[in-house]
Amino acid sequence: MADGTRRIGIMGGTFDPIHHGHLVAASEVADRFGLDEVVFVPTGQPWQKEDVPVSPAEDRYLMTVVATASNPRFQVSRADVDRDGPTYTVDTLRDLRAEYGPDTRLFFITGADALEKILSWKDTDQMFELAHFIGVTRPGFELSAAHLPDDAVSLVRVPAMAISSTDCRARVAAGKPVWYLVPDGVVQYIAKRRLYQT
Numbered sequence: 723m724a725d726g727t728r729r730i731g732i733m734g735g736t737f738d739p740i741h742h743g744h745l746v747a748a749s750e751v752a753d754r755f756g757l758d759e760v761v762f763v764p765t766g767q768p769w770q771k772e773d774v775p776v777s778p779a780e781d782r783y784l785m786t787v788v789a790t791a792s793n794p795r796f797q798v799s800r801a802d803v804d805r806d807g808p809t810y811t812v813d814t815l816r817d818l819r820a821e822y823g824p825d826t827r828l829f830f831i832t833g834a835d836a837l838e839k840i841l842s843w844k845d846t847d848q849m850f851e852l853a854h855f856i857g858v859t860r861p862g863f864e865l866s867a868a869h870l871p872d873d874a875v876s877l878v879r880v881p882a883m884a885i886s887s888t889d890c891r892a893r894v895a896a897g898k899p900v901w902y903l904v905p906d907g908v909v910q911y912i913a914k915r916r917l918y919q920t
């Protein structure tokens with residue numbers, strides 16, 4: 723930015739596996755909000771997914787690195803993977819604020835499904851002070867900020883990608899292809915590590 727403030731997007735997710743829905747959302751928000759970078763932050767222990775098996779954090783981290791490697795504005799952070807205990811976004815934001823310094827504005831990107839449940843997250847008041855939130859459209863979910871504080875959230879329409887990690891895992895388990903739902907390198911990583919083959 724002309725005033726020296728860097729604008730950093732944060733795309734948090736379990737990324738089990740990362741898919742083109744995540745990548746398109748990040749790319750579209752980066753364009754709309756003039757972001758200098760988008761940092762993808764794979765969760766360590768996603769406490770609201772305790773009832774579903776989650777792949778090892780290192781596999782999810784590496785798939786995220788593979789998927790984002792070709793975009794010079796996309797970065798991947800180990801902040802959540804390396805922190806012990808359940809993953810809370812308020813901690814992610816504190817860590818990235820400390821890493822990027824005061825001359826930075828943080829924008830946290832969430833899909834409509836995650837935004838719906840955001841008031842169940844930890845320390846939301848502090849969370850909304852640390853970053854501006856951007857809710858993006860996702861097929862099958864209503865995008866609304868009616869339940870959230872004024873000015874805390876912006877809503878953005880992104881190209882509709884009817885893709886979920888749950889569906890990608892089910893397809894692999896059933897022997898169906900995930901080509902073009904996830905980046906090519908992620909298809910190969912899943913096969914190499916034999917992920918999702920129940």
Ligand SMILES: Nc1ncnc2c1ncn2[C@@H]1O[C@H](COP(=O)(O)OP(=O)(O)OP(=O)(O)O)[C@@H](O)[C@H]1O
Nearest residue numbers: 734735736737743832833836860883885886887888
């Ligand atoms: N197709 C999509 N379009 C827009 N946003 C998405 C899409 N898929 C996921 N997101 C958003 O990306 C973030 C991380 O999502 P996550 O890693 O949980 O993927 P997921 O596809 O929702 O996974 P799962 O099916 O395992 O719950 C969340 O904010 C989610 O709302």
Ligand SMILES: O=C(O)c1ccc[n+]([C@@H]2O[C@H](COP(=O)([O-])O)[C@@H](O)[C@H]2O)c1
Nearest residue numbers: 734735736768770809810811812843844
């Ligand atoms: O802070 C919380 O309490 C919290 C609760 C649920 C999800 N989140 C964050 O929301 C993002 C998407 O999470 P998920 O579980 O949908 O992959 C990811 O960055 C999570 O750390 C955060």
